[in-house]
Amino acid sequence: MDQTTPTLTAWSVTAYGGPETLAPVTRDMPTPAPTEVLIRIRASAVTRADGMMRAGVPRFARLVIGWSRPRHDLIGTCLSGEVIAVGPDVTRFSVGEEVYGMAGLSFGANASHICLDEAGVLMRKPASLSHEEAAVMGDGATTSFNFLHHIAELRAGERVLIIGAAGSLGTAAVQIAAAMGADVTGTCSARNAGMVASLGANRVIDYTVEDFSKSSERYDVIYDTLGISSFREAKRVLTRSGRYVCPVLNLGLLFAALRTTAFGARKARFSATGMLKPEVHRAMHEKLVDLVEADRFAPVMDRTYPRAELVEAHRYMETGHKRGNVVVV
C-alpha cells in the first residue's frame, strides 16, 4: 500500500526581490474547508501584479501584502483547473467540473493545487475558453472591463484612447471598447500595430514616433493601462467632460483623482479591481464570457511556460513588452 502523504508543488517568495527570489516548494495537500473546493490547476497567469507582489512594490502595497516580507508566501493570482474534492457544505461545484478564478489575497495560484472558497471569484469554465485563456481572464479582461464600464463609464459612440494597447490590459481594453461601440485609438510600437488594429482599434499611434498629448485629436476617455502618462498632459486632449482613468496608482494620480472629485469637468479616476467584491467579479466574468461566445472577445496569448520555469516567465513578464498574456502550465 502507498503510504506517501499527498503533496502539492508551488512557488514561494519569503523575501521581496527579483525573479530569482522565487523558490520551488512542496507542501502537504490541503483538505478543503466546509465551503471550499480543492482544484488541480491546469494553467495559471503570470501578471504584472504578481511581479509587484514578488518585489513588494510600490511600497504602500506592503500595508496589504506584508510589510517586511510577504504575509502569504505562495505566489500567483489567477488560475484555471478542475475540482478534485469538495467540502461538505459546497453547493455550487462538484468533483470533475472545470473551473477558473482568482486566488485572492492569500495567493498561491502558480501551484499544482489550491483550495478556494466557493463564494469567492470562482466560476465554471466555459468550453469556449481553454485553461490557458481562462487563467488570464482575471487580469486584463476584468480589469479593463471594470475600468471601461464602471470607472470611465464609456458610452457607445465616444472616442477612447488606450495607452499600452498591446499589453494584457490593453489588448482586452481594445476589444471591450470596440464591443461597447466606442471609437478606439490605441498606442503601441510598430511591431504590434497590426495586432492592435485587428482587435478593433480604428487608429493606432506608434508611441515611438508620436506623442498623443501633442495631437489635435480629442478623446472622451483616456485609459492609460500602464501608468506612463499624467492627468496634466492627458487633459490637453480630453474633451470638456472627458475622463482619464488609470490602474497604476501614484501620488500624481491620487491627488488628481481627489481634486477632480470636487473641481473641474474633466475627471481622473483609479480603481483597485482586485479589491472589488467577488460578486462584482463574477458578474463581470459572466458578461465577458457572453462576449467570448459572441466572438467579440478572446484573451491575447503570448508565451506559455512549464510551471517549473516560473522564474523565466517572470523575467519575460518584467521586460514590459509582453503581448497580451503569459501563463504557466
Ligand SMILES: NC(=O)c1ccc[n+]([C@@H]2O[C@H](COP(=O)([O-])OP(=O)(O)OC[C@H]3O[C@@H](n4cnc5c(N)ncnc54)[C@H](OP(=O)(O)O)[C@@H]3O)[C@@H](O)[C@H]2O)c1
Ligand atoms: N488597478 C488595477 O485594478 C490593476 C489590475 C491589473 C493590473 N494592473 C496594473 O496594470 C499595469 C499594466 O499591466 P499589463 O499586464 O497590461 O502590462 P504589460 O502587458 O506588461 O504591458 C506590456 C505592453 O506595454 C507596451 N508598452 C511598453 N511601453 C509602452 C509605451 N511607452 N507606450 C505604449 N505602450 C507601451 C508594450 O508594447 P510594445 O512592445 O509595442 O512597446 C507591451 O505590449 C501593471 O502596472 C499592473 O500592475 C492594475
